[in-house]
Amino acid sequence: MLRKKVFSLFVFFLVLVFSTQAQSVVPTADDHHTEDDDHPVMQLYPAIIVIDPRQVVSVIVKINARVKNLRNLYVGQRVAHDQVLGELESAELETVQRTYLGIITNLDAVQAFSMTSNEKMIDARMNLAWRGMSEADINRLDETKEPLKLISLRAPVTGYLYSLNVVNEQIVNAGGQSGVYTTTGTTVATIAKPEAVYVEVQIPLKEVAGLTHGANADILLPTSDGSRMIVNARVDRVFPYVNPNTQRKRVRLLFAKQPERLPLAEGLPVMVQFKGNAHVR
Numbered sequence: 001m002l003r004k005k006v007f008s009l010f011v012f013f014l015v016l017v018f019s020t021q022a023q024s025v026v027p028t029a030d031d032h033h034t035e036d037d038d039h040p041v042m043q044l045y046p047a048i049i050v051i052d053p054r055q056v057v058s059v060i061v062k063i064n065a066r067v068k069n070l071r072n073l074y075v076g077q078r079v080a081h082d083q084v085l086g087e088l089e090s091a092e093l094e095t096v097q098r099t100y101l102g103i104i105t106n107l108d109a110v111q112a113f114s115m116t117s118n119e120k121m122i123d124a125r126m127n128l129a130w131r132g133m134s135e136a137d138i139n140r141l142d143e144t145k146e147p148l149k150l151i152s153l154r155a156p157v158t159g160y161l162y163s164l165n166v167v168n169e170q171i172v173n174a175g176g177q178s179g180v181y182t183t184t185g186t187t188v189a190t191i192a193k194p195e196a197v198y199v200e201v202q203i204p205l206k207e208v209a210g211l212t213h214g215a216n217a218d219i220l221l222p223t224s225d226g227s228r229m230i231v232n233a234r235v236d237r238v239f240p241y242v243n244p245n246t247q248r249k250r251v252r253l254l255f256a257k258q259p260e261r262l263p264l265a266e267g268l269p270v271m272v273q274f275k276g277n278a279h280v281r
């Protein structure tokens with residue numbers, strides 16, 4: 001009998017100890033803290049990336065050349081105006097450079113019997129530029145007085161690399177030529193200007209009333225490692241048209257900043273969430 005009482009007291013003591021410990025680890029309303037407390041969950045809306053083809057610029061090579069030393073380029077990479085994308089090796093361009101050097105070397109002698117010597121020099125310089133030589137390369141040619149073996153392939157505008165159509169050691173050609181400065185050339189890459197890239201999202205009619213031009217939003221973009229990159233954006237336009245089937249309005253958002261990379265694919269699914277006072281109601 002005594003043994004049973006001792007055993008019962010021991011069990012009661014164990015239950016009391018474990019219940020006390022359990023209560024000490026249960027989070028209370030005062031000490032429980034998560035990221036969501038400071039950043040409440042906001043509505044996510046499915047959207048798509050849109051590329052305006054009118055704002056996409058082609059990088060065209062208008063000479064027969066071999067592609068050299070591409071600079072670790074990838075689609076979606078941000079590039080700056082006049083940034084070197086790679087280099088070109090061209091026997092054809094070397095010949096054109098020698099012709100130009102012959103003109104400027106003998107310019108004084110030509111001026112003695114020709115009134116059009118300056119026009120010939122300007123025309124020769126324009127020919128170099130049209131064939132793809134940058135101002136920096138032409139100036140280097142003027143300084144060294146030696147044809148450049150490699151010329152720079154440069155970005156004509158600031159933007160995002162939208163397509164890359166060549167690899168190192170690939171040979172490209174000038175295509176058909178119908179005049180002195182007319183040829184089809186080869187498009188080796190395309191660059192989307194920053195204003196070419198925007199996001200479109202469909203918002204239910206009853207919720208879109210809280211959105212105005214300039215309202216803040218976050219774009220959740222997919223990345224190559226499977227995670228999501230958040231980029232700030234602003235409402236550019238709320239279209240007046242209401243889709244009669246879905247009862248939604250189309251909203252266009254522009255990126256507020258230019259990140260170093262963007263996943264550029266027409267129709268790429270992304271997510272949008274509106275922030276602060278811009279949250280739809």
